[in-house]
Amino acid sequence: MKKILISSCLLGQPVRYDGQSKPLIHSVIDHWQSEGRLISICPEVAGGLPIPRPPAELNQSLQKVLTEDGIDVTPQFIRGAELALALCNKHNIGYALLKESSPSCGSHKVYDGSFTNQKINGQGITAKLLSEYGVSVYSEDTIAQLVSEIARQ
Numbered sequence: 001m002k003k004i005l006i007s008s009c010l011l012g013q014p015v016r017y018d019g020q021s022k023p024l025i026h027s028v029i030d031h032w033q034s035e036g037r038l039i040s041i042c043p044e045v046a047g048g049l050p051i052p053r054p055p056a057e058l059n060q061s062l063q064k065v066l067t068e069d070g071i072d073v074t075p076q077f078i079r080g081a082e083l084a085l086a087l088c089n090k091h092n093i094g095y096a097l098l099k100e101s102s103p104s105c106g107s108h109k110v111y112d113g114s115f116t117n118q119k120i121n122g123q124g125i126t127a128k129l130l131s132e133y134g135v136s137v138y139s140e141d142t143i144a145q146l147v148s149e150i151a152r153q
């Protein structure tokens with residue numbers, strides 16, 4: 001059975017910067033969970049950041065992650081991405097369902113670094129690394145495509 005890596009916050013775990021979660025309410029999530037198909041990770045927490053933590057955004061070049069006060073948290077984000085990739089390798093995971101717009105997990109959009117709620121096209125640090133290593137990354141916005149893909153297995 002093909003496993004799926006999933007953002008912990010989408011499973012209702014309170015791991016976000018503000019101590020909240022972003023549960024993805026979808027019947028297939030319960031089904032996949034009952035099958036034991038889902039493996040969860042919060043890359044930011046895995047990388048060593050606390051809960052709660054200051055919000056952070058990728059800068060315009062999408063190379064660094066900074067808090068609003070200018071603290072560089074890129075190393076923790078990279079560490080989290082590497083641990084997510086290691087989890088994929090360990091479980092032979094080819095699919096990931098990650099929270100859109102996060103500087104770690106965003107697969108199509110990220111906040112633009114201005115902390116003004118503006119988004120730009122781009123990938124978060126973890127989504128980018130997983131994609132580079134052949135993991136197909138989906139978000140809550142593209143879950144229908146993932147459902148079709150898994151159904152074809």
Ligand code: SF4
Nearest residue numbers: 007009042099102105
């Ligand atoms: S890093 Fe990913 S899993 Fe963790 S809170 Fe942010 S979006 Fe959710």
